[in-house]
Amino acid sequence: MRPDHDIQVSVSVRYLAEQSLPAEERFVFAYEIRIHNHGRLGARLLSRYWHIVSAAERIQEVRGDGVVGEQPFLAPDGEFCYSSGVVMPSPVGRMQGAYQFIDEQGQGFAVDIPAFTLAVPRALH
Numbered sequence: 472m473r474p475d476h477d478i479q480v481s482v483s484v485r486y487l488a489e490q491s492l493p494a495e496e497r498f499v500f501a502y503e504i505r506i507h508n509h510g511r512l513g514a515r516l517l518s519r520y521w522h523i524v525s526a527a528e529r530i531q532e533v534r535g536d537g538v539v540g541e542q543p544f545l546a547p548d549g550e551f552c553y554s555s556g557v558v559m560p561s562p563v564g565r566m567q568g569a570y571q572f573i574d575e576q577g578q579g580f581a582v583d584i585p586a587f588t589l590a591v592p593r594a595l596h
Contacts (some may be wrong), residue, residue, distance in 0.1 A: 475574060477510035478545070478582040486591050489554070493591075498559045500589045505552045506570070506582075506591070508545035514572040514580075515544045516551070521568040521584075526561035538570075563590040 483503045490499040508514060511541065521533040536542065543551040567586035573579045 473509065473511045473547075475512045475578075476514065476572070476580050476582075477508070477511055477584075478514065478570075478572065479507045479509055480570070480582060480584050481505045481507075482585070482587045484587060484589055486589075488591075490542050493562070497559045498514055498562050498589075499556060500559065500593060501554060501556045502566075502587070502589075503552065503554045504584075505550060506543075506545060507550040508547055510574075511547060512574040512576060513544060513546045513549070514574045515542055516572055517542055517579075518571045519568060520567055520571075523559075523566045524564055525556060525559050526563040527549045529560060533568075557589065562594040 484503045487499040487501055491497055516537060518536050519538055523531040539553045539555060545551055565586055565588050568584040570582045572582060
């Protein structure tokens, strides 16, 4: 039997050169999040927390309700995808965080968002 809570989060990142201004230390990244509920119970995403770190170790924390203005409900085997973005003061950084959920039986739980790198192409090589 599957566990009640088994939410998988995957991330893909793109550098948006056309919106970035490197001379002004403005590097824009888009990211797409895919959230898949492999658990036995449906769950609603209530809130998010992001921990964003630039190459200069500048830290930004973001908290808020839902994602992209929604608090999606993920049925068992359901998924929700969304796109968002972040502006960094450096060509390299990283993000990680957590989502807070409540299942259909009223139990709250957290799901970690795995750390991912934000990097201008060829900035790390």
